[in-house]
Amino acid sequence: MARKKTSKEEILQHSIKLFKLNGYYNTSMANIADACGLIKGSIYHHFKSKEEIGLESLKYIHKYFEENIYSIAYRKNLSGLKKIELFVKKTDDYFLHSEGGCLLGNLALEVSSENILFKDEIREYFLNWEKALAHILEAKYTQSTSIELAQEYVALTQGTIMMMTLYSSSENYLKVGQKIIASMR
Amino acid sequence: MARKKTSKEEILQHSIKLFKLNGYYNTSMANIADACGLIKGSIYHHFKSKEEIGLESLKYIHKYFEENIYSIAYRKNLSGLKKIELFVKKTDDYFLHSEGGCLLGNLALEVSSENILFKDEIREYFLNWEKALAHILEAKYTQSTSIELAQEYVALTQGTIMMMTLYSSSENYLKVGQKIIASMR
DNA sequence: GTCTATATCAAGATAGAC
DNA sequence: GTCTATCTTGATATAGAC
Numbered sequence: 001m002a003r004k005k006t007s008k009e010e011i012l013q014h015s016i017k018l019f020k021l022n023g024y025y026n027t028s029m030a031n032i033a034d035a036c037g038l039i040k041g042s043i044y045h046h047f048k049s050k051e052e053i054g055l056e057s058l059k060y061i062h063k064y065f066e067e068n069i070y071s072i073a074y075r076k077n078l079s080g081l082k083k084i085e086l087f088v089k090k091t092d093d094y095f096l097h098s099e100g101g102c103l104l105g106n107l108a109l110e111v112s113s114e115n116i117l118f119k120d121e122i123r124e125y126f127l128n129w130e131k132a133l134a135h136i137l138e139a140k141y142t143q144s145t146s147i148e149l150a151q152e153y154v155a156l157t158q159g160t161i162m163m164m165t166l167y168s169s170s171e172n173y174l175k176v177g178q179k180i181i182a183s184m185r
Numbered sequence: 186m187a188r189k190k191t192s193k194e195e196i197l198q199h200s201i202k203l204f205k206l207n208g209y210y211n212t213s214m215a216n217i218a219d220a221c222g223l224i225k226g227s228i229y230h231h232f233k234s235k236e237e238i239g240l241e242s243l244k245y246i247h248k249y250f251e252e253n254i255y256s257i258a259y260r261k262n263l264s265g266l267k268k269i270e271l272f273v274k275k276t277d278d279y280f281l282h283s284e285g286g287c288l289l290g291n292l293a294l295e296v297s298s299e300n301i302l303f304k305d306e307i308r309e310y311f312l313n314w315e316k317a318l319a320h321i322l323e324a325k326y327t328q329s330t331s332i333e334l335a336q337e338y339v340a341l342t343q344g345t346i347m348m349m350t351l352y353s354s355s356e357n358y359l360k361v362g363q364k365i366i367a368s369m370r
Numbered sequence: 371g372t373c374t375a376t377a378t379c380a381a382g383a384t385a386g387a388c
Numbered sequence: 389g390t391c392t393a394t395c396t397t398g399a400t401a402t403a404g405a406c
Contacts, residue, residue: 109347112351123352151348152360156341163343
């Protein structure tokens with residue numbers, strides 16, 4: 001039986017899941033290889049180091065958010081209310097199905113204070129999230145109020161994901177999106 | 186020159202700082218020993234394992250919050266407004282001087298999904314935080330509104346600490362406390 | 371592209387001298 | 389209570405065969 005060729009993307013997806021659930025430092029190359037059905041040495045054919053896997057994992061998720069969520073804010077054919085509803089729906093779809101919470105948020109607390117590459121990527125992810133939300137809100141609020149509301153919403157989302165992870169309950173998480181939608185009505 | 190006797194509390198304080206800044210798994214017994222001016226083997230005279238240091242660190246901070254902050258909610262001689270003002274002031278004093286954010290929040294994301302002892306301690310810390318806040322808010326709101334506001338405040342505080350750590354700016358952090366105070370006016 | 375094998379290093383932890 | 393010394397394990401990473 002021929003062995004299946006393993007793609008970089010496949011390795012990233014397994015790595016992301018492990019990093020989210022067990023943490024970055026507590027996930028070994030052997031853990032990642034196991035999840036991919038490989039032996040740890042084989043991973044180095046695809047990535048030159050664990051740090052590269054970590055950084056690529058962050059970029060992979062960041063790209064997903066840019067293309068599928070943040071971009072909604074800059075569409076020309078939608079009302080502000082429709083934009084925010086869609087933005088929240090897509091965000092909720094992601095996090096309600098994301099075991100282990102938000103990788104970027106998790107690594108912001110676990111590793112960003114000593115890894116500047118990780119920190120820069122994570123900061124960009126959150127800044128672009130805030131910018132996209134603020135852009136939508138500017139249809140109704142001043143620029144400074146919009147950025148304030150956006151920052152508060154992002155922080156509240158992250159804090160609520162932390163509590164959702166801790167309490168294994170998504171009840172409060174869902175209120176956050178409803179709140180930001182209400183602010184555009 | 187006689188060597189100084191090292192207390193458990195001293196070791197805990199150094200460990201807490203390291204865990205907050207570098208993460209739990211990324212902090213080694215040697216790192217802790219270094220910070221204490223000891224050799225790693227010597228730490229085992231005071232604690233039987235790294236896990237014990239981690240758990241004691243969480244309990245140490247939890248105890249501080251119980252005694253110095255949560256307890257404010259249950260004082261008999263203060264108005265609701267005075268209570269919330271003092272509660273927020275003490276919380277802010279702590280987190281504005283806490284390099285590396287909130288250890289309990291950090292470890293909630295880094296290790297709690299696989300360490301049930303840590304998870305239970307962290308959950309209790311946040312539950313008691315919410316209960317104390319809700320108790321204050323009940324002077325003005327219904328029980329269910331109070332617990333909702335308390336949960337939202339705690340989540341927002343944690344998310345804002347995450348952003349404060351990431352952006353190295355405490356500007357938004359301070360707004361959170363003002364908001365909860367305003368809700369009692 | 372994956373394997374076996376191995377090099378190197380650092381981790382958590384223990385025993386016993388001082 | 390701290391030290392030296394050591395055990396054992398598991399980590400990242402590399403070399404070369406298939």
